[in-house]
Amino acid sequence: MSQMPEIRNFIVENFLYGQDDGFDDNVSLLEKGIIDSTGVLELVSFVEEKYGISVEDEELIPENFDSVVNLSAYITKKTSNGK
Amino acid sequence: MYRHTLVNHFLEHSALQHTHKTALVHSGQRLTYSDLDVMANKIANFLVKSGIERGDRIAVFMDNSIEAVVSVFGALKAGAAFMMINHTTKAEKLEYILNNSAAKLAFTQKIRSAIFKEIRCPNLGAIVSTGACLDESCHSFENIMSSGDARPLPARCIDMDLASIIYTSGSTGQPKGVMLSHHNMVSAAHSITTYLENREDDIIINMLPLSFDYGLYQILMAFRIGGTVILEKSFTYPYQIIDLMIKEKVTGLPGVPTIIALLLHLKDIDKVDFSSLRYITNTAAALPVTHINRLRELFPHVRLYSMYGLTECKRVSYLPPEELDNRPNSVGRGMPNEEVYIVNENGDKVGPGEIGELVIRGSNVMMGYWDMPEETGKCLRAGRYPGERVLYSGDLFKTDNEGYLYFIARKDDIIKCKGEKVSPREIENVLYSLHGILEAAVVGIPDEILGQAIKACVALDSGSNLTEKEIVHYCSQHLENYMLPKYVQIMPELPKTANGKIDKKDLAATAHSSGRL
Numbered sequence: 001m002s003q004m005p006e007i008r009n010f011i012v013e014n015f016l017y018g019q020d021d022g023f024d025d026n027v028s029l030l031e032k033g034i035i036d037s038t039g040v041l042e043l044v045s046f047v048e049e050k051y052g053i054s055v056e057d058e059e060l061i062p063e064n065f066d067s068v069v070n071l072s073a074y075i076t077k078k079t080s081n082g083k
Numbered sequence: 084m085y086r087h088t089l090v091n092h093f094l095e096h097s098a099l100q101h102t103h104k105t106a107l108v109h110s111g112q113r114l115t116y117s118d119l120d121v122m123a124n125k126i127a128n129f130l131v132k133s134g135i136e137r138g139d140r141i142a143v144f145m146d147n148s149i150e151a152v153v154s155v156f157g158a159l160k161a162g163a164a165f166m167m168i169n170h171t172t173k174a175e176k177l178e179y180i181l182n183n184s185a186a187k188l189a190f191t192q193k194i195r196s197a198i199f200k201e202i203r204c205p206n207l208g209a210i211v212s213t214g215a216c217l218d219e220s221c222h223s224f225e226n227i228m229s230s231g232d233a234r235p236l237p238a239r240c241i242d243m244d245l246a247s248i249i250y251t252s253g254s255t256g257q258p259k260g261v262m263l264s265h266h267n268m269v270s271a272a273h274s275i276t277t278y279l280e281n282r283e284d285d286i287i288i289n290m291l292p293l294s295f296d297y298g299l300y301q302i303l304m305a306f307r308i309g310g311t312v313i314l315e316k317s318f319t320y321p322y323q324i325i326d327l328m329i330k331e332k333v334t335g336l337p338g339v340p341t342i343i344a345l346l347l348h349l350k351d352i353d354k355v356d357f358s359s360l361r362y363i364t365n366t367a368a369a370l371p372v373t374h375i376n377r378l379r380e381l382f383p384h385v386r387l388y389s390m391y392g393l394t395e396c397k398r399v400s401y402l403p404p405e406e407l408d409n410r411p412n413s414v415g416r417g418m419p420n421e422e423v424y425i426v427n428e429n430g431d432k433v434g435p436g437e438i439g440e441l442v443i444r445g446s447n448v449m450m451g452y453w454d455m456p457e458e459t460g461k462c463l464r465a466g467r468y469p470g471e472r473v474l475y476s477g478d479l480f481k482t483d484n485e486g487y488l489y490f491i492a493r494k495d496d497i498i499k500c501k502g503e504k505v506s507p508r509e510i511e512n513v514l515y516s517l518h519g520i521l522e523a524a525v526v527g528i529p530d531e532i533l534g535q536a537i538k539a540c541v542a543l544d545s546g547s548n549l550t551e552k553e554i555v556h557y558c559s560q561h562l563e564n565y566m567l568p569k570y571v572q573i574m575p576e577l578p579k580t581a582n583g584k585i586d587k588k589d590l591a592a593t594a595h596s597s598g599r600l
Contacts, residue, residue, distance in 0.1 A: 030319050
C-alpha cells in the first residue's frame with residue numbers, strides 16, 4: 001500500500017493544517033471529525049488528479065474513502081484494474 | 084390522539100400508539116418506538132439513582148447516533164434538561180459550557196471521551212460513555228442498556244420546566260445558552276408539523292447534527308407524529324444518502340443551502356427516483372433562486388418550503404410552497420400560533436416596505452439565556468400584556484403588501500456558514516490569543532456551497548513569521564470544525580474607519596476569496 005504516506009500527507013496538509021496529530025490509519029475520518037461533506041470532495045479531486053483514476057458515483061462510499069487504509073486499498077484496486 | 088405536554092411525551096405516546104413501528108433507522112439498525120422507550124427508561128432510572136434532580140442539566144456530547152437520541156429522552160424522562168453539544172467542540176469551550184450550565188452529568192462516546200481528562204468541571208459528577216470507560220468514575224452506556232431498570236418513571240416536570248439549553252454563538256463571542264421549556268419545544272414542534280402537514284407515514288431523513296436545533300427537531304417532530312427518522316451523521320457520502328432515501332422511501336428531506344447545493348452538483352441527479360419524496364425544507368439561509376428553480380424542475384411533485392428561524396424561538400416563518408413562484412425571495416409568514424411584526428427604532432410597528440427589526444410573539448419564544456440577564460433583557464422585552472415577553476430578533480426585515488417577510492440584514496455581524504451561526508468575535512478572540520497576531524478581523528464572504536465562507540484577515544507582529552496554515556491549525560485546536568476559516572489573508576495592516584476601528588465593511592467588500600489556504 002504505497003499510497004498511504006501520500007494520502008496521509010494530503011489529509012494532514014489540507015484537513016489538519018500541516019500538523020499530524022498521530023491519528024490511526026484505520027480511524028474513521030468522518031467520526032473523528034477530520035473530513036466533512038465539502039472535505040470529501042477535495043479528497044476525490046486529489047485522488048483523481050494524483051492517480052489518474054475516475055471516481056464513479058457509486059464508489060463514493062465510506063468503504064472506499066473513510067480511512068487512510070480504505071482509500072489506499074481503493075486506489076490500489078482501481079489502478080490495477082486498468083483504471 | 085394523546086395530549087403532549089412534555090417533550091418526552093412525543094416518544095412515550097408513540098410507544099403506546101405505534102409500539103412496534105420503526106421509529107429510528109441508523110447504521111443498519113432499526114429501532115421501534117417500544118425499543119427506544121425502554122432504552123430511554125433505563126437511562127432515566129440510572130440518572131435518578133445517580134442523584135439527578137428535576138431541572139439538573141445533562142450534556143450530550145455525541146455525534147448523531149442512537150445513543151444520543153436515547154440519552155436526550157432519558158434525561159427528559161428523569162426531569163432533567165438536556166444539552167446537545169456539537170461533537171467537534173474543543174476542550175476550552177466544552178469546559179465553558181459545562182461550567183456555565185453547571186452540568187451534573189455528561190454522555191459521550193469512546194472516540195471523544197479523552198477530552199474529559201483535559202477539562203475541570205467541579206459540578207460534573209459523572210460521565211457515561213459508550214465503549215470502554217475512562218476510569219472508575221465513568222459509567223458504561225452498554226452496561227446500563229444490558230442491566231438497567233426499564234420501568235417507566237412518574238413525571239417529575241410540568242411544561243413550564245426547563246427541557247433543554249441550546250448553546251448558540253453570540254455577537255460578544257461568548258456562547259449563550261438558550262433556555263427552552265417543555266412548553267416552548269412542544270409548541271414549536273406542534274406549529275411546524277402542522278404547516279408541513281406531517282403524518283405518521285412520513286419518513287424523514289436527517290443528516291444535520293442534533294446539536295443544531297434544526298437537526299434535533301427532526302427527531303422530536305417525527306416522534307410527535309409517530310413517523311420514522313433515518314438518522315445519518317452527515318451528507319459526506321451523498322450517493323449513500325441518496326440510495327438510502329430511495330430504499331427507505333423517504334418522504335421528508337430537511338436541508339440547508341449547503342446540502343441543496345451539493346445535491347444539485349451531483350452527476351446524474353436528474354436520473355434519481357425521488358418519487359416517494361413529499362417535501363424538502365430549507366432554512367438557515369436563503370436558497371439562491373437558481374437552486375429553487377432547479378429543484379422544482381427536477382422534482383416537480385415535491386413541496387419546497389423556504390423557512391427562517393432563530394434558536395431563540397426555533398422557527399419564525401415559512402413560505403407556503405404554492406407562494407414560491409410569486410415571491411421566491413420571501414421567507415413567508417409567521418407559523419401557526421405565532422405572531423410576527425416589524426418595528427422601527429422607536430419600537431413602533433411599521434407598514435409594508437418599511438425596514439425594521441422583526442419581533443416574534445408566541446409560546447415558542449425561549450425563557451431567556453442561561454445566567455445572562457443582561458443579554459436576555461436586550462432581546463426579550465415587554466409584550467402586549469403585563470408580564471408577557473416578546474423576542475427581538477436582531478434581524479432587519481420588511482414585508483410586502485400581503486404581509487410576507489423579506490430578510491434584509493442582521494443588525495450584528497454574525498456569519499451564517501453551512502447554516503450555522505458563527506460569531507466573528509469568537510474566532511477573533513482565538514486569533515488574538517495566538518502569539519504573533521497583531522490585528523485580526525473575521526468576515527463572511529459569499530460562497531456558493533457554504534452560503535458564507537469564513538475569512539480571517541490578520542496583521543502580524545513585526546518579526547513574526549506565522550503562516551496561514553499555522554494560523555488555521557491553531558484555530559482548529561480551539562474552535563469547532565464549522566467555525567474554521569476557509570481563507571486566511573495576512574496583510575501589512577488592516578483597514579481602519581475614521582474612528583480608528585478595523586473597517587470590516589471594507590474588508591468584506593474587498594477581501595473576496597483571496598488568501599485561499
